[in-house]
Amino acid sequence: MKAEIITIGDELLNGQVVDTNSAWIAKHLGALHIPVFHITSISDKANAIKAALQQAEARADVIIMTGGLGPTRDDITKATVADYFGTTLVRNDTVLAHVESIFRRKAGKLMPTMNIGQADVLANAAVLFNDVGTAPGMAVERGGKYFAFLPGVPFEMKFLMENRVLPMLRDTYKSDVFVYNSYILTVGIGESHLAEQIADIEDALPPFITLAYLPRIGMVRLRFTGEGSDIEALTSITNSFKQQVVERVKDYVVSVDNRSFEEVLVQTCTSAGVTLSTAESCTGGAISAQITAVPGASQMFQGAAVVYSNQAKMDVLRVSPDTLAHYGAVSEQTVKEMAEGAKRVFGTDYAIATSGIAGPGGGTETKPVGTVCIAVAGKSETRTQTFYFKNDRAINIERTVVAGLTMLWNMFRKEE
Amino acid sequence: MKAEIITIGDELLNGQVVDTNSAWIAKHLGALHIPVFHITSISDKANAIKAALQQAEARADVIIMTGGLGPTRDDITKATVADYFGTTLVRNDTVLAHVESIFRRKAGKLMPTMNIGQADVLANAAVLFNDVGTAPGMAVERGGKYFAFLPGVPFEMKFLMENRVLPMLRDTYKSDVFVYNSYILTVGIGESHLAEQIADIEDALPPFITLAYLPRIGMVRLRFTGEGSDIEALTSITNSFKQQVVERVKDYVVSVDNRSFEEVLVQTCTSAGVTLSTAESCTGGAISAQITAVPGASQMFQGAAVVYSNQAKMDVLRVSPDTLAHYGAVSEQTVKEMAEGAKRVFGTDYAIATSGIAGPGGGTETKPVGTVCIAVAGKSETRTQTFYFKNDRAINIERTVVAGLTMLWNMFRKEE
Numbered sequence: 057m058k059a060e061i062i063t064i065g066d067e068l069l070n071g072q073v074v075d076t077n078s079a080w081i082a083k084h085l086g087a088l089h090i091p092v093f094h095i096t097s098i099s100d101k102a103n104a105i106k107a108a109l110q111q112a113e114a115r116a117d118v119i120i121m122t123g124g125l126g127p128t129r130d131d132i133t134k135a136t137v138a139d140y141f142g143t144t145l146v147r148n149d150t151v152l153a154h155v156e157s158i159f160r161r162k163a164g165k166l167m168p169t170m171n172i173g174q175a176d177v178l179a180n181a182a183v184l185f186n187d188v189g190t191a192p193g194m195a196v197e198r199g200g201k202y203f204a205f206l207p208g209v210p211f212e213m214k215f216l217m218e219n220r221v222l223p224m225l226r227d228t229y230k231s232d233v234f235v236y237n238s239y240i241l242t243v244g245i246g247e248s249h250l251a252e253q254i255a256d257i258e259d260a261l262p263p264f265i266t267l268a269y270l271p272r273i274g275m276v277r278l279r280f281t282g283e284g285s286d287i288e289a290l291t292s293i294t295n296s297f298k299q300q301v302v303e304r305v306k307d308y309v310v311s312v313d314n315r316s317f318e319e320v321l322v323q324t325c326t327s328a329g330v331t332l333s334t335a336e337s338c339t340g341g342a343i344s345a346q347i348t349a350v351p352g353a354s355q356m357f358q359g360a361a362v363v364y365s366n367q368a369k370m371d372v373l374r375v376s377p378d379t380l381a382h383y384g385a386v387s388e389q390t391v392k393e394m395a396e397g398a399k400r401v402f403g404t405d406y407a408i409a410t411s412g413i414a415g416p417g418g419g420t421e422t423k424p425v426g427t428v429c430i431a432v433a434g435k436s437e438t439r440t441q442t443f444y445f446k447n448d449r450a451i452n453i454e455r456t457v458v459a460g461l462t463m464l465w466n467m468f469r470k471e472e
Numbered sequence: 473m474k475a476e477i478i479t480i481g482d483e484l485l486n487g488q489v490v491d492t493n494s495a496w497i498a499k500h501l502g503a504l505h506i507p508v509f510h511i512t513s514i515s516d517k518a519n520a521i522k523a524a525l526q527q528a529e530a531r532a533d534v535i536i537m538t539g540g541l542g543p544t545r546d547d548i549t550k551a552t553v554a555d556y557f558g559t560t561l562v563r564n565d566t567v568l569a570h571v572e573s574i575f576r577r578k579a580g581k582l583m584p585t586m587n588i589g590q591a592d593v594l595a596n597a598a599v600l601f602n603d604v605g606t607a608p609g610m611a612v613e614r615g616g617k618y619f620a621f622l623p624g625v626p627f628e629m630k631f632l633m634e635n636r637v638l639p640m641l642r643d644t645y646k647s648d649v650f651v652y653n654s655y656i657l658t659v660g661i662g663e664s665h666l667a668e669q670i671a672d673i674e675d676a677l678p679p680f681i682t683l684a685y686l687p688r689i690g691m692v693r694l695r696f697t698g699e700g701s702d703i704e705a706l707t708s709i710t711n712s713f714k715q716q717v718v719e720r721v722k723d724y725v726v727s728v729d730n731r732s733f734e735e736v737l738v739q740t741c742t743s744a745g746v747t748l749s750t751a752e753s754c755t756g757g758a759i760s761a762q763i764t765a766v767p768g769a770s771q772m773f774q775g776a777a778v779v780y781s782n783q784a785k786m787d788v789l790r791v792s793p794d795t796l797a798h799y800g801a802v803s804e805q806t807v808k809e810m811a812e813g814a815k816r817v818f819g820t821d822y823a824i825a826t827s828g829i830a831g832p833g834g835g836t837e838t839k840p841v842g843t844v845c846i847a848v849a850g851k852s853e854t855r856t857q858t859f860y861f862k863n864d865r866a867i868n869i870e871r872t873v874v875a876g877l878t879m880l881w882n883m884f885r886k887e888e
Binding site for chain 1: 486488492495496502507508509512514542543544585587606663665667683684687693750756760776778780783817833863
């Protein structure tokens with residue numbers, strides 16, 4: 057049982073848009089034990105669409121195609137696919153009524169005539185009714201293979217996958233080979249040092265279990281993948297190897313599941329009943345935004361002060377003018393006062409503070425671009441550290457976020 | 473002159489990681505008039521790698537492959553590619569010395585023996601020396617086609633593309649067909665209404681110019697693409713059509729180039745000499761983080777107060793307890809006081825405030841999940857608006873960010 061994803065759109069090929077749909081679809085098919093083994097992005101051209109469909113039909117059992125179903129002229133997927141299947145397009149009245157109702161809901165807006173065509177569907181397809189948008193999805197079965205054609209707008213695609221495609225696949229296409237994935241998230245240790253520490257465990261893995269290293273900025277996720285027909289035995293053997301790794305490198309382990317670092321922090325703080333705030337200069341609210349993107353963050357997260365100017369550092373967080381004058385805004389002394397100020401202003405148990413030179417401008421000889429000071433104030437002490445990241449603005453900010461969260465994690469493990 | 477990108481990694485196929493490398497590479501090749509027409513993601517398996525190389529070599533002139541060059545066992549790209557080209561791997565002493573020096577720099581850390589293999593390169597390749605990491609890139613030319621093999625870690629890939637691959641392609645592979653892209657960014661009008669307003673201009677486009685609609689949350693980017701051999705004529709004709717569109721929908725146009733909405737706001741405010749702050753509840757710092765991700769934002773952006781709790785709204789921004797008690801945290805009255813509080817605390821000309829129920833929890837009958845109030849305080853007035861977004865947490869936050877920035881943009885256009 058194999059799946060393949062084809063995403064259509066010139067904007068994917070010229071770099072205008074990052075294809076996030078494929079990863080989302082792959083993750084959800086994987087949960088049904090339907091592994092994706094090929095992802096292709098192609099242009100809005102009929103011959104490219106037909107060639108990709110032909111190759112996918114030869115290789116895969118489930119083919120998910122997204123994009124090109126909109127109302128404008130560059131949307132040619134429907135006509136091309138009809139041609140591929142040797143079928144025609146027919147107008148669907150239910151879809152037409154739905155598209156009209158969407159425009160009616162926005163008072164005073166009549167439906168542009170070009171949207172009538174959105175109600176045309178492949179004559180050989182089951183319509184995947186789209187509650188949240190104007191482009192219907194379509195499903196076709198041919199020769200035991202399942203094709204789904206979905207709009208490229210992410211939230212419409214997700215709605216149709218969750219409510220139409222996945223339930224159907226869950227019921228009909230059952231795989232006899234199970235794929236079991238299990239994860240460990242580590243922070244504060246590099247990929248090759250980690251690999252060295254667990255080399256003997258990796259050596260002992262049976263051929264049906266593979267171990268992958270997924271390094272990201274400041275963290276490494278390990279993924280064990282087992283394949284086999286007996287799901288229970290597979291799960292138990294894979295987890296026994298995983299447990300050995302967890303014990304070996306426990307100082308660096310943040311989670312033993314597929315949660316993000318932020319999710320772990322939010323859930324751990326919430327369970328422990330402790331609260332957090334941040335005082336951010338060079339990260340500009342990015343730590344706060346990452347924490348608050350986690351559902352339920354409002355219980356443990358009280359607030360953030362993004363204090364870009366020296367005036368704001370003094371006014372909002374009561375950083376001393378002497379400290380700023382003497383040591384500068386990017387100094388361990390300043391971030392210490394920022395963290396302690398945030399703890400006080402927001403009344404929290406913990407606080408993270410950042411100040412640095414993210415770049416590209418603002419560097420000096422003694423404090424080059426990438427110089428970042430971070431403080432974490434805990435219940436009994438405040439720790440500070442200076443980092444020298446040497447990247448562009450976006451990476452320097454991201455490294456600062458992860459370093460700040462790692463310092464918080466270490467402080468939290470010591471104190472709780 | 474056509475390019476193809478192949479990204480390798482099981483993590484891309486199981487949805488663990490979104491492939492952001494391809495869009496970046498495609499954008500930079502496009503700038504050299506080398507259009508990408510195919511992007512493929514495949515697994516860390518030798519037969520998948522070889523099959524993808526074979527297809528790409530048959531179709532494209534430039535093939536960029538990323539991933540699988542790390543030190544751990546799941547990294548099999550080098551050995552597989554050597555096999556594909558019928559060549560061997562040879563140890564490169566300069567690379568070995570570099571890899572050792574990277575480990576030496578981190579005091580007290582010896583190089584794990586597995587990293588020695590990172591100095592092995594294809595015997596038929598030019599080494600693309602990697603200043604910022606341990607995995608060298610490699611370039612191979614065969615039959616007039618150019619192959620580059622790069623690490624998958626984004627900042628290493630970017631370093632090698634910018635410093636090794638792109639300069640080489642710029643000098644050697646000149647295309648005789650130019651592709652000229654030109655952009656318009658609109659906010660506050662939907663894709664099909666926009667298309668309807670400019671239908672006659674689109675009708676008049678010559679066959680060598682195409683118009684694409686790239687809708688994103690709250691905005692639509694239009695892309696004109698002209699292809700031809702006379703770059704000057706192409707540019708001038710494409711821009712004349714673009715100018716007609718800009719004039720037709722000028723109330724919605726934010727930029728006539730490829731900048732992001734945030735970049736336009738930062739640069740416009742900076743030129744006008746005005747300053748901005750934010751007071752964020754449901755967006756949790758996401759507006760501030762997006763603004764401050766733009767280089768140079770520190771001139772116009774003073775700070776943000778992320779006030780998740782009612783206490784913080786009162787303490788930091790002086791929102792009145794009566795307002796909170798009477799109207800609730802999610803109300804136009806509260807966001808008005810938040811925005812005016814931020815203007816005062818940070819001493820800015822403008823401020824954006826948000827408060828809402830991002831979900832999944834926290835909804836009530838009168839204020840369901842997705843209810844968001846936004847205020848923008850300007851020089852002479854404060855405007856407020858209530859929105860009913862009906863999505864998941866991430867989308868509700870993103871919609872709020874764009875709606876807030878759009879309200880700021882409209883206020884700014886009125887006042888400046």
